[in-house]
Amino acid sequence: MNAKKLSLVCFSGDFDKAVAVFTLASGAAAVGWEVNIFFTFWGLNVIRKNKGRAFTGQSFMARAFNFLMGGRKHLPLSRFNFAGISPVLMTGMMKGHNVATLEELIDSAKALGVKLYACEMAMNILEIKKEELDDDVVDIIGVPTFLEQSQDAQTLFI
Amino acid sequence: MNAKKLSLVCFSGDFDKAVAVFTLASGAAAVGWEVNIFFTFWGLNVIRKNKGRAFTGQSFMARAFNFLMGGRKHLPLSRFNFAGISPVLMTGMMKGHNVATLEELIDSAKALGVKLYACEMAMNILEIKKEELDDDVVDIIGVPTFLEQSQDAQTLFI
Amino acid sequence: MNAKKLSLVCFSGDFDKAVAVFTLASGAAAVGWEVNIFFTFWGLNVIRKNKGRAFTGQSFMARAFNFLMGGRKHLPLSRFNFAGISPVLMTGMMKGHNVATLEELIDSAKALGVKLYACEMAMNILEIKKEELDDDVVDIIGVPTFLEQSQDAQTLFI
Structure with a gap:
């Protein structure tokens, strides 16, 4: 891999895996890598505007x-x-050790220029609308666009 | 990564992850990528000929x-x-939104030339025989062969 | 990917995924690949010196x-x-089919020169000390070092 580029598929909606995604993303962005995250399926819950529960x-x-x-x-x-x-x-344990919490990791990733993308097909299946997602989501894309973005990147499925 | 090549390890036997595997595979194949899928452990259930339960x-x-x-x-x-x-x-939700179901995704991946491989060691441990697998499985291979195949590919562990 | 180099993130603490990690690692090392494993979060349990339970x-x-x-x-x-x-x-099934057990896979990976690294941040959060880890752990590193190591490697998140 020549390019300093990291491409993450965030499929999981687990707290610990979301922490892993944003730790890798902000760590990479901090040392100058270009980082894209593609949220799909359960992972879409990580970037919903509404952080609570709702019948949508x-x-x-x-x-x-x-x-x-x-x-x-x-x-x-x-x-x-x-x-x-x-x-x-x-989250208490993370704060107690001066480790960034998930919210802080997400803010820091955004500030460092990490780009967030949402998966079109998963949004269709789960009936999630664009306006329900975080305003910082750059675009809603499909698999071909994601693959093109990732071609010269280090890519992980999380 | 120079080659337009995607190599997927399908370790999981979860429905949603199998959908992810075949969405990526058929999406990549549709835009001309070479795609290999290596089924191992729980993932072998995705390519069993018998889709039901049996004491084998x-x-x-x-x-x-x-x-x-x-x-x-x-x-x-x-x-x-x-x-x-x-x-x-x-599956009903996928049909309702004109999204391909898992069965359709698998058929489409095969039609687009995606190659399916099964992991030799996992088949030994779980006592699964070649004839129990989908006829379209190209070969039963070990880790060294899989690594060789994947050397210039974008590789994801799912 | 030009280099014959494999970089594994072992995030999971599941038995079956640990088997996958060390099967890939020792398989790759056996055919001359350079292999690094980065243990983080639940994965740290795979390389604890104490294989039992303890209040640490x-x-x-x-x-x-x-x-x-x-x-x-x-x-x-x-x-x-x-x-x-x-x-x-x-483990009994693995022994019954002359497949290496997890313990044997770990020993073989080490013997073949696979390098083990532990994630600094996860150790802080979970309050795990260096001396609690396997003596063969080469170093405790952060995300930037891991990314640097992996830049020209085939990288999988397991």
């Missing part, structure tokens, strides 16, 4: 899924979630 | 695992599986 | 997490874990 979408199923998934405040830990208490405690 | 293998453990895992009809969602109901509803 | 760390939360996670003996299967019985049975 048209169909019954989409409404149920969207409510269950919730927004950034409801990302579960991939293990030992304990009904959502652990991500709160984990 | 010799040892008690292998028989139990193979029954529990089931075939393509029994892939669970990685979240909110609800005893297998959700993948069925998710 | 200072804060209440870290002590609870460290006890729950346990060491290498307690890695769960990502599916069908059945309270920890399945990894034991899976």
Whole structure:
């Protein structure tokens, strides 16, 4: 790989994996890499404007899924979630060690020029509209555009 | 990366991740990329000929695992599986939005020349025989062959 | 990718994914590739010296997490874990088919020159000390160092 370019697919909606995505993204951007993140499926919950739960979408199923998934405040830990208490405690542990929290990591990634993209197909399936996503999302793209972006990048599926 | 080549390790046997694998694969193949998928461990369930459940293998453990895992009809969602109901509803949501279903994505990937490989070691551990796999599986290979194939490819572990 | 170099992020603490990490690592090293593994978050449990459970760390939360996670003996299967019985049975299945067990894969990877690194930030959050890790861990590094190492490598997030 010649280019200093990092391309991340954020498929997961787990709290710990979202922390990994934004730690890698802001770490890479801080040392001058170009970073793109492609949010798809459960990962879309990480970049919803509404950080809480809401019944959005048209169909019954989409409404149920969207409510269950919730927004950034409801990302579960991939293990030992304990009904959502652990991500709160984990944030406490991160603060206690002067490690940036997820919110801080996201802000820092944005400030360092990390670009956020959302997956068109997943938005269709889950009935999520553009206006429901973080205003800093650059564009809604499909797989071919993502592949083109990633061709000379280090690419990870998280 | 110079070559337009995508190499996917399909380790997961989750429905949503299998959708991701075949969306990426058929999307890449549609714009002229060479695509190889290496199915290993739980991922082998995605390419079993028998899409239902069966007690296959010799040892008690292998028989139990193979029954529990089931075939393509029994892939669970990685979240909110609800005893297998959700993948069925998710397929309904995909149809409702004119998004290709998993079966359609697999057919389309094959038609576009995506090559499927199965992991030799995982087949040994789980006691899965070549004849139990989809007839379109090109070959059963080990890690060195997979690495050689992937050397100039964009490679993702899913 | 020109270099025969493999860089693995071992984020998961699942038994089956640890097997995947060390199968890829030792397979690649056996055919002459340079291999680095970066252990972070749950993955740190794979390289703890103490393979059992212990209350380590200072804060209440870290002590609870460290006890729950346990060491290498307690890695769960990502599916069908059945309270920890399945990894034991899976090891039996691996032995029964003359496939290397996880312990053997780790020893073989080390013997073949695979280099192990631990993630500084994750160690801070989980309050894991250097002396608690396997003596063969080469160094404790951060994201920028990892990215530099991986720039010309095939990189997978597992």
